Amino acid sequence: MQLTLGPLLYYWPRQTVLDFYAEAAGWPVDTVYLGEVVCARRHELKLADWLALAADLSGAGKAVVLSSQALLESSGDLIGLKKLIESGFAIEANDLGAVKLARDAGRPFVAGPHLNIYNGPTLDWFAEAGASRWLPPLEASRDTVAAIVAEKTAVVETEVFAHGRLPLAFSARCFTARHYDLNKDACEFKCIDHPDGLTMSTREGQDFLCINGIQTMSAACHALWHDLGDLAGIDALRISPQQHHTGEIVAAYAAKLAGRPATADAARWNPEGWVDGYWRGEAGIHPIQEH
Amino acid sequence: MSAKPQLVCPAGSLPALKAAIDHGADTVYLGFKNATNARNFAGLNFGDTQIRDGVAYAHGRGREVLVAINTYAQAGRLAEWHRAIDRAADLGVDAVILADLGLLAYAHRTHPQLRLHLSVQGSATNADAINLAHECFGVRRAVLPRVLTLPQVESVIGKTPVEIEVFGFGSLCVMAEGRCILSSYATGQSPNTHGVCSPAGFVRWEPQGKAMDARLAGILIDRYAEGEPAGYPTLCKGRFDVEGDTYYALEEPTSLNTLAVLPELMRIGVAAIKVEGRQRSPAYVTAVTKTLRAAIDAAGDARYSVKPAWLDALAPLSEGHQQTLGAYNRPWR
Numbered sequence: 001m002q003l004t005l006g007p008l009l010y011y012w013p014r015q016t017v018l019d020f021y022a023e024a025a026g027w028p029v030d031t032v033y034l035g036e037v038v039c040a041r042r043h044e045l046k047l048a049d050w051l052a053l054a055a056d057l058s059g060a061g062k063a064v065v066l067s068s069q070a071l072l073e074s075s076g077d078l079i080g081l082k083k084l085i086e087s088g089f090a091i092e093a094n095d096l097g098a099v100k101l102a103r104d105a106g107r108p109f110v111a112g113p114h115l116n117i118y119n120g121p122t123l124d125w126f127a128e129a130g131a132s133r134w135l136p137p138l139e140a141s142r143d144t145v146a147a148i149v150a151e152k153t154a155v156v157e158t159e160v161f162a163h164g165r166l167p168l169a170f171s172a173r174c175f176t177a178r179h180y181d182l183n184k185d186a187c188e189f190k191c192i193d194h195p196d197g198l199t200m201s202t203r204e205g206q207d208f209l210c211i212n213g214i215q216t217m218s219a220a221c222h223a224l225w226h227d228l229g230d231l232a233g234i235d236a237l238r239i240s241p242q243q244h245h246t247g248e249i250v251a252a253y254a255a256k257l258a259g260r261p262a263t264a265d266a267a268r269w270n271p272e273g274w275v276d277g278y279w280r281g282e283a284g285i286h287p288i289q290e291h
Numbered sequence: 292m293s294a295k296p297q298l299v300c301p302a303g304s305l306p307a308l309k310a311a312i313d314h315g316a317d318t319v320y321l322g323f324k325n326a327t328n329a330r331n332f333a334g335l336n337f338g339d340t341q342i343r344d345g346v347a348y349a350h351g352r353g354r355e356v357l358v359a360i361n362t363y364a365q366a367g368r369l370a371e372w373h374r375a376i377d378r379a380a381d382l383g384v385d386a387v388i389l390a391d392l393g394l395l396a397y398a399h400r401t402h403p404q405l406r407l408h409l410s411v412q413g414s415a416t417n418a419d420a421i422n423l424a425h426e427c428f429g430v431r432r433a434v435l436p437r438v439l440t441l442p443q444v445e446s447v448i449g450k451t452p453v454e455i456e457v458f459g460f461g462s463l464c465v466m467a468e469g470r471c472i473l474s475s476y477a478t479g480q481s482p483n484t485h486g487v488c489s490p491a492g493f494v495r496w497e498p499q500g501k502a503m504d505a506r507l508a509g510i511l512i513d514r515y516a517e518g519e520p521a522g523y524p525t526l527c528k529g530r531f532d533v534e535g536d537t538y539y540a541l542e543e544p545t546s547l548n549t550l551a552v553l554p555e556l557m558r559i560g561v562a563a564i565k566v567e568g569r570q571r572s573p574a575y576v577t578a579v580t581k582t583l584r585a586a587i588d589a590a591g592d593a594r595y596s597v598k599p600a601w602l603d604a605l606a607p608l609s610e611g612h613q614q615t616l617g618a619y620n621r622p623w624r
Contacts, residue, residue: 071467072417073443096392096413096420103423114470116414116483118363122393139475139484147366169471169527172438172618175541179533200540201532202511209473211533211540216466218476277479283508284476 001257002236003250004031004159007067007092009167009240010212011191014044020241021053025060027247028254031236032057033092033110035067035084038167039174039213040077041187047083054089065090068098070114071170071214090132099129108132113161114170118144120151127154135159135238138166138222141281142230149233157235163225163249164240165197165210165272166218166284175211195243199272207272208285218284221270226290227279228256245269296556297563298587299357299456300580303335303570308345310573312354315584319349320357320388322569327375329361329390329412330569331486342382355385359569361410362486363391373397380405388434389413390469395428408456409433412482414469418450425453432456434565436468441552441619445559454562459549460579461567462610463617465527465542473526478508489525496521505529522611544611550582550597552619553590578604 005024008017024032034050034057036042045053054064066084069077072095084091085101093099094112102109111117111126111134123134136145138161149158177187179198197212199219207219224237231237237257239250249269255262266274277286300316302308311319322328324336337345342358349356358379364372372391376398379387386406389395390413398407411434415421424430432454435444448455464471474488475481482488489507497504501517505524512529515521522528522544531540549556549564556564564587566579582604589595605614 070470071438072420073439075446078417078419095417096415096423097417098419100419100423116363116391116469118391118483119366119369119393121369121396122364122391125392125396137472137483139472139481144366151366151369166476168476169466169473171466171541172440173465173542179536179540198533203514203530203532203537204511205532206510208510208531209476216473216527216541278475281479283479284472285508285510 001231001234002030003028003254003257004236004238005029005033005246005250006161006164006238006240007033007035007037009038009165009215009217010195010197010243011039011042011044011189012195012243013192014049016195017045018053020246021057023247025057025062027250029062029239029250031063031065033065033067037067037069037094038215039191040069040074040080041184041189042191042213044192047080051087051089054087063090065092065110067092067112068094070094070112070167071172072097073172099126103129106130110159111135113138118148120148120153123148123152123156124154127152127156131156133157133159133236135161138168139278139284142227142279143281146233158233159236159238160224160231160234161222162237162239163223163253164221164242166222166278167212167215168209168218168284169216171214171216174214175216176213179211218275220273220275220285220287222276222278222284223266223270223274223288224276224279225253225256225264225266225274226288227276228253242270295587295591296561298580298583299563299565300576301461301566301569301571302345302576303330303332304573305337305341305345306573307571307576308356309348310577311580312349312352314577314580316354316580318355318357318385318563319345320359320565320569321345322359322361323375323378325371325375326365326486327360327362327372329359329410329482329486331362332570333491335570339378339382342379342384346383350383357386357388357408358384359388359410360394361388361390361412363483364394365484373401376402376405386432392424392428395424395430399428406431409453411436411458412469414467416467418447421447421451421453425451432562434458437464437547438467438618441555441559444561444619448560455560456563456565457556457561458547458567459553459556459564460583460605461547463542463545463547463615477510477526489523494524520611528610543613545613545615546609547617548605548609548614549616549619550586550601550605552616553586554595557590575608578608
C-alpha cells in the first residue's frame with residue numbers, strides 16, 4: 001500500500017508552504033501532489049515555485065504530480081493548465097478540460113476525485129484516455145469502490161482519499177469573500193487568515209461545513225484510520241495536508257499499514273472530529289465507528 | 292443578431308409537457324421514473340407510454356423531446372442506465388442528455404444516430420471539456436453549469452462547434468453542478484448517485500413555540516421566526532453561523548432570471564435557453580413558458596426592454612420570491 005500527500009487545499013503564506021514541503025520530503029509518502037487546486041487568485045507560490053518544489057521533492061525520491069484546479073472557468077485558468085502539462089511532470093486532472101489537454105499531449109495523468117467516475121466502463125474510458133491512476137468520488141463507499149474495481153478491465157491504480165476535510169463542492173462564488181462582505185475580485189486574499197478554513201455551524205452549534213474560498217468542505221475530518229483492515233483492490237491512500245500534525249498523521253498511517261504499533265491522537269490531530277460515513281455507505285457526516 | 296435560441300422547458304409529467312408545448316416551448320425535456328434521472332422525485336416523471344404520448348404530442352406540433360439520463364451509472368447496475376438509453380432511442384426522442392462519460396461512449400457506440408447532449412451535471416465549464424465530449428462521442432450540445440459570466444459564456448461559444456444551452460430561469464444551484472456532494476454528506480444521497488438534492492424524505496419541520504425549525508437528516512438548516520416565510524431546507528440555502536455571524540453563508544433562497552440579458556445571450560450565440568423545474572407543476576410550467584416565449588420573441592428587437600407584466604408573472608414563482616442574474620453578471624465579483 002502506498003501513501004500519498006494530496007494537494008494543499010488551503011491558502012498558506014509562502015514560507016509556510018515551503019517549510020511544509022521541506023518537511024514532507026522526509027515523510028514516508030510515495031507521491032506528493034503539488035499546485036493550486038482551489039482558486040486562481042491564490043498567488044503566494046507561482047508556477048515556477050511549484051516547479052522548483054517539484055524538482056526538490058523529485059530529488060528526494062518522491063513521485064511528483066501537479067494537480068489541476070477543479071473548476072476551470074477562464075482562459076487564464078486553461079493557460080495555467082497548459083503550462084502544468086508542458087512542465088514534464090505528471091498531472092492530476094480534476095476537470096474534463098484537463099483530461100483533454102493531457103490526452104492531446106499523449107501524457108499519462110491521474111484522474112482526480114472530481115471527475116465523477118462511478119462505474120467500470122467509465123473508468124476504462126479514462127484509462128484509455130491516459131489515466132494511469134484514479135481516485136473514486138469522495139462520496140463512494142468501500143463497496144462502491146470494490147464494485148468499480150471489479151467492473152473495470154483496464155490496468156489502472158486506485159487511490160483513495162483517506163484522511164482530511166472533504167472538499168465537497170465548488171462554486172463560481174467565493175464564500176470566504178462573502179463572509180467578509182468583499183467582492184471576489186477584491187477579496188484581500190482573506191483565505192490566508194484561515195489556514196484550515198472557516199467553520200460553518202448550524203444555529204444550534206453543530207459544526208457542519210467548512211468554507212475555504214470557492215470550495216465548501218466538511219467541517220469534520222474524514223478518516224479511514226479504523227478501516228484499514230479491508231483495502232482489497234486499493235493501491236494508495238491519500239492524506240490531505242492540514243495546518244498542524246500532517247507529518248505525525250502520515251507517520252502513524254505508514255506504521256499501521258506496515259503492521260507496526262501505531263496510535264492515533266485523534267483529539268489533538270483533528271479536534272473537529274472524525275467521520276467515515278461515506279466509506280461505510282452512509283451519509284458522509286456520520287461519525288466513525290471504532291472496531 | 293444570431294438566430295433565435297430555442298426555449299427548452301421542463302416536464303415532470305405529461306400534463307406539464309402539454310402545457311409547455313401549448314404555451315410556446317420549442318423543446319421539452321423529461322426523464323424516467325428511476326435513478327437515471329437527476330430529478331428522481333416521488334410521483335413525478337415518465338414511463339414508456341407517457342413518453343410515447345409526449346413525443347407524439349410534441350412531434351405533431353413540430354416540437355422536440357429530450358430525455359435526461361443525467362445521473363452517473365452506479366457500478367454493478369449499469370443495465371439500468373443502458374436500458375434507459377435504449378428505451379429513449381426506441382421511443383424516438385430527439386436527443387438524450389447524458390453526464391457520465393461511460394454512458395456517452397455507450398450511447399455513441401450503440402445508437403450512432405441518436406443525438407447526444409452533455410448534461411449540466413457533466414460539469415463542463417470550459418471549451419476544452421466540451422470539445423473532448425464532441426471529439427470522443429459526437430456530442431452536439433452542451434448545457435453550461437451556472438457558474439460562468441456572460442463574457443465567459445461568449446468565450447466558450449467562440450471556441451467550440453458544439454451548441455451551447457444555458458439556464459434562463461428557475462431555481463439556482465450556487466455550486467458547479469456535478470461537483471457538489473453536500474447532499475450526500477448530510478443524507479447519503481446526492482444528485483450524482485440518486486438524482487436528488489436535499490431529498491424530501493430527510494426533511495423534518497419542527498415547530499419550536501412560534502418559530503419553525505427546518506431540518507435535513509437531523510441537521511438544522513434554518514430556523515424561521517414567527518411570521519417569516521419558511522422555505523424548503525435545501526442545504527446550501529440555509530442560515531448558518533460563521534465566526535459569530537448568522538446569515539445565508541452560501542446562498543439566499545433565490546431564483547435565476549435572465550430576462551434582462553436575453554438580447555445579450557442571443558448576441559453571443561446561445562443556441563438554447565433552458566427553464567429549470569421538472570419538479571414543478573403544470574401551472575408553473577405554463578406561466579414560465581408563456582413569459583419566456585414572449586420575452587425571447589421580443590428580444591431580437593433593438594428596443595427590447597423587460598416588461599413589468601413578465602416580472603409580475605415570474606416573481607411569485609421564484610424561490611424566496613427573490614431573483615438574480617446569478618453568475619452571468621456576478622454582483623459579488
